[in-house]
Amino acid sequence: MAIFNLKKREIECKIVYYGPGRCGKTTNLEFIFKSYKKQVRGEMVSINTEGDRTLFFDFLPMGLGKIRGCDVRVQLYTVPGQVKYSSTRKLVLRGVDGVVFVADSLEVRREKNMLSLKDLQSNLKEYGKSIFKVPLVMQYNKRDLAEQGIPLMPLEQMERDLNRQLKVPSFPASAVKGAGVGVTLKECLKLTLKALQKEFKWAQ
Amino acid sequence: MSANKVLAGSLKFLTLGEVMQILGGNASSGILRIMSRYANEPGVIYFKDGNPVNAACSGRSGLDAVYSLFGWTDGEFEFHQEQVDVEPVINKSRMGIILEGLKMVDDGQIEKLGPDAIGTSRMAATKGEGVVPLMKGPLVDYMYIADEEDFFDGESIVEEGKHGSWIWVVLEGVVEIVKNTDKGPLPIVRVGDGGFIGSLSSFLIQGHMRTATVVAVGNVQLGVLDSQRLAQEFAALSAEFRTFLISIDRRLRQLNQRVVDYYTGAADPASMINNRVPVIKQGADEESLYQVAGGDAVVVRHHEKGMVPLVSLPRGEYFGSVPFMELGQEPEYASVLASKDLKVKKIDAGKFKNEYDNLSTTFKNMVDHMAAAISVTTGVVCAYHSKESR
Known part of the structure; x- marks a missing residue:
């Protein structure tokens, strides 16, 4: 739920990077x-x-312009994956406007990805949101590791594993090198803003 | 309450992190006060232009105080908008503080102050131990109930060592009386419908210290007693009868301590019995009530595993037969041993009985409950004693 800050004439929304531990959420944000x-x-x-x-x-996306005279300010977060960090997760996920799900392309992390996505679904549900409705973008990270001969899952398989039902935009990425990071964020911003416009009928 | 209170609410609904974000978003200046019934004093955070600049909470100040307030998960907050002229000592960013604070709570680095704080440790302690006896109280007299309160499973109602003088009666459900020991929390008895939480000694002094923790077992509905009315009734009793009731109340506390001693292995039963001679034999036909005027006495239960010292009675304490109370101790179920220099004063128990008969129903129930608790806890002491001697 975006916050309208009338004092600062800002619309503040929240985008959260979610995914299994060590999948590269923080690398994305650092980049x-x-x-x-x-x-x-x-x-x-x-x-x-x-x-x-x-x-x-805090992030002020360029090129989005103003909406009804208000700047759009985006808070970018990563969520700690461990179960015990429930207080942090609660604060971060409450009122989330858009989600980037970062999946790990390593073959050995296949199950971790699926578990984490399920976890995201149940966490969103707790805050009254449906994973099917929240603006969501998938990122298949660590594609660069193929060069080092580490077994990765083919994109088609990840798409089947994680995105068969959701059918959200997805991007291959290599967060360490910065590939795919910008396009993931841009897509998520686009979807988030669209959803907000629809919700508040700004487009009229 | 000052007029500039601009925001207030429950931390159960809006957490401290969220409140701080709201104040930050509004660039507010003023004082955020946080109250918890698990803390003696409110915590305070000072804000300047939306950023926390200083804080105070249970002797701590600055950033430390802010962090410890993240552990207050159950409480009320209120924000007063005003100019603050405290020395700014915090310069960490607002979100940095919030995320760090929550992380410290989740990592267990901050003491949680709230219902679930003791709940988990209680579960750990109850496992493997014998069943904790459950005592039910008499029919509840609704005349003295000022308010009703609900507590959820695992929530603590009072905490050992904290101050408070409220007295509750259990309307529905079960609560557990827990003592903190070196070996972790130790459940002593469970109290069911009609039982009381809080003792007579809370009428004595203001800021009475709780001697045990009380935790809800399952969901519990409690009635808050009109303690002022009860305190007035207590104050109107004769000085002798008041001393007598408080003496009995001290017995209960000694018994609880004895359970702890046997549990932790700190008990030294021999030293309590040595050099003392019997004055009342368990099961004897004693009908008088005495007050210790010199020397001292010990109440001892004869048990298949030997003699179990229960309470020691220094000068001023009472022993003997109490016609209107079932303490489950002397003369029928315990002996009294005394030092050789014991001097006693015979007490007219009939006078006490008259006063007891004229008590209000609720007060009488409280006294009866105290007596029942003594009887039940005596059994618990014996159980732990034989466990130890095994």
């Missing part, structure tokens, strides 16, 4: 933070959570 410096507002908050890091920063 965005580095490469889109001009659009980043404030510092990056980085919390060391077990096995992963939780990141947060």
Whole structure:
């Protein structure tokens, strides 16, 4: 649920990067933070959570223009995957406007991806959201590892595993190298803004 | 309550992290006060232009205080908009504080102050131990109930060591009386419908300290008693009868402590019995009530595993036969041993009985419940004693 900040004339919405541990959520955000410096507002908050890091920063996407005279400010978050971080997850997921699901292309992580997606579904449900309705984009990360001879799942298989029912936009990526990071975020922003416009009939 | 209170609510609905985000989004300046019934004093966070600049909470200040407040999951908050002129000591970003604070809660680095704090440890302690006896109270007298409160499974109603003088009666459900020990929380008895939470000693002094933790077992409905009315009734009793009731109340507390001692292995039963001679034999036909005027006495239960010292009675305490109370101790079910220099004063128990008969129903129920608790806890002491001697 986007927040209208009348004082600052801003619309504040929330995009969350979700996915199994070590899938590259934080790498995605770190790359965005580095490469889109001009659009980043404030510092990056980085919390060391077990096995992963939780990141947060504010982002002012360029080229989206203003909506009814208001700037759009996006809060970008990663969610700690471990079950025990329920307080953090609750704060991050409450009122989420868009989700990027980062899947790990490593063959050995196949099951982890599916479990995490299921977990996302049940977490969203807790906040009254349906995974079928929330603006969602898939990213198949770590494609570059194929060059090193590490067994990866073919994109078709990942698509079947994770996206058969959802049918959301999906992108191959290599977050370490920055490939596919921007396009994933842009697509998610587009879907999120569209959903907000539809919800509030701004398009009229 | 000042007029500039601009935002207030329950932390169960809006967590501290969310409140901080709202204040941040509005670039508000003022004081956020956080109240919890599990804490003696409210916590305070000062905001300047939406950012926390300083805080205070149970002796802590600055960032430490803010972090510890994230552990207050059950409570009320209110924000007062005003100019703050405290020294700014926090310069970490707002979201950084929120995410770090929540992470510390989830990692267990911050003490949780709320219903689920003791719930989990209670479960751990109850496992493997014998069944905790359940005592039910008499029929509830609704005359003195000022309010009703619901508690959910595992929620703690009062906490050992915290201050408070409220007294509840269990309307429906079961609560567990738990003592904190070096070996973790130890459930002593369970109290069911009609039983009371809180003791007579809360009438004595303000800021009475709780001597045990009480946790809901399953969902519980409690009636809050009009303790002022009860305190007035207590104050109107004769000084002797008041001393007597408090003496009996101290017995219950000693018994609880004894259970803890046997459980942790800190008990030294021999030292309580040594050099003392019997003055009342268990099962004897004793009809008088005495007050210790010099020396001291010990109440001892004869048990198949030997003698179990229950309570020690220094000067001023009472022993003997109490015609209107079933304590489950001397003379029928325990002996009294005394030091050789024991001096006693004979007490007119008939006078006490008259006062007891004139008590209001609720007060009488409380006294009866206290007596029943003594009787049940005596059994618990013996059970732990024989466990230890095994």
